[in-house]
Amino acid sequence: MKIAIIGAGNLGLSIANGILNSNGATTMYLTKRDTKSILDFEKHNKVTVTTDNRLAIQNSDILIFAVQPVHFAGILESVKDLLNENHVIISTITGFGIDKIEGVIGKDNYIIRSMPNTAISVGKSMTCICSNEKGKKRIDLAKAIFNRMGHSMEIPESQMQAATVICASGVAFWMRLIRATTQGAIQLGFDAQEAQELAMHTCNGAASLLIESGNHPEEEIDRVTTPMGCTITGLNEMEHQGLSSSLIRGIVASYDKITEFKTK
Ligand SMILES: NC(=O)C1=CN([C@@H]2O[C@H](COP(=O)(O)OP(=O)(O)OC[C@H]3O[C@@H](n4cnc5c(N)ncnc54)[C@H](O)[C@@H]3O)[C@@H](O)[C@H]2O)C=CC1
Numbered sequence: 001m002k003i004a005i006i007g008a009g010n011l012g013l014s015i016a017n018g019i020l021n022s023n024g025a026t027t028m029y030l031t032k033r034d035t036k037s038i039l040d041f042e043k044h045n046k047v048t049v050t051t052d053n054r055l056a057i058q059n060s061d062i063l064i065f066a067v068q069p070v071h072f073a074g075i076l077e078s079v080k081d082l083l084n085e086n087h088v089i090i091s092t093i094t095g096f097g098i099d100k101i102e103g104v105i106g107k108d109n110y111i112i113r114s115m116p117n118t119a120i121s122v123g124k125s126m127t128c129i130c131s132n133e134k135g136k137k138r139i140d141l142a143k144a145i146f147n148r149m150g151h152s153m154e155i156p157e158s159q160m161q162a163a164t165v166i167c168a169s170g171v172a173f174w175m176r177l178i179r180a181t182t183q184g185a186i187q188l189g190f191d192a193q194e195a196q197e198l199a200m201h202t203c204n205g206a207a208s209l210l211i212e213s214g215n216h217p218e219e220e221i222d223r224v225t226t227p228m229g230c231t232i233t234g235l236n237e238m239e240h241q242g243l244s245s246s247l248i249r250g251i252v253a254s255y256d257k258i259t260e261f262k263t264k
């Protein structure tokens with residue numbers, strides 16, 4: 001697979017690392033306006049680092065765009081004459097609909113919209129994908145690419161904005177919960193490193209329980225909450241303080257912010 005990542009920033013480099021770790025490319029081009037900070041990637045024989053998007057596209061089949069929304073249309077405009085039947089265009093751009101992409105390059109390309117997260121670097125991304133009409137023929141290929149680096153789900157494009165919040169921003173939300181748990185553990189006497197170890201492995205275990213059993217979270221909670229015990233006492237106090245409510249409100253505020261990008 002010949003892959004180009006156009007915009008090797010936070011997400012683009014996470015994808016690059018995920019691809020390298022899973023041996024998912026025969027060649028990989030990484031582009032960025034100033035390449036100084038990513039030249040190290042060329043220690044991998046298969047990687048070329050360049051500022052030249054056109055060169056990257058001419059030498060690749062899978063084109064993953066990971067630039068800021070404001071730059072995307074201009075970049076597409078500058079390379080659209082190079083796009084052909086061999087290319088699968090995968091956009092990770094937030095709030096940039098397929099109609100807008102087709103508005104620049106037309107409908108006659110395989111276009112996939114994807115929403116991965118930074119855990120793709122360690123093969124654990126939850127990635128949602130959808131496509132334009134033509135791209136339906138390449139959706140299985142896109143799924144195969146993302147399944148090598150985590151878990152993928154095909155969704156209607158109308159849910160992409162919500163998927164951005166839950167899956168992409170979601171990494172940051174879970175990090176804050178792990179951080180808060182760590183702070184609690186430090187207050188209870190663990191040193192900072194131990195506290196983080198306890199918090200993150202407990203979080204990993206809780207998610208794995210659900211993934212492997214298919215159970216509802218409340219079923220697992222019921223197994224932990226001894227009547228009159230410390231768990232239900234802690235949980236109820238968290239809810240009195242608005243834990244679920246604040247999470248839901250944060251998720252909705254995040255969703256509304258993407259609507260702002262779209263209508264700007
Ligand atoms: N950071 C994340 O966790 C996620 C980000 N996204 C989306 O992915 C996109 C990228 O986000 P980040 O990686 O956070 O941004 P970023 O700012 O870290 O990366 C963007 C990169 O694009 C490069 N760039 C700008 N103009 C360019 C050009 N003309 N040619 C080639 N490269 C160019 C910049 O140098 C920068 O390295 C955004 O649209 C964002 O909404 C989606 C899911 C998760």
Ligand SMILES: O=C(O)[C@@H]1CCC=N1
Pocket residue numbers: 094164168169
């Ligand atoms: O915060 C943002 O706007 C981007 C989209 C999802 C993750 N990062």
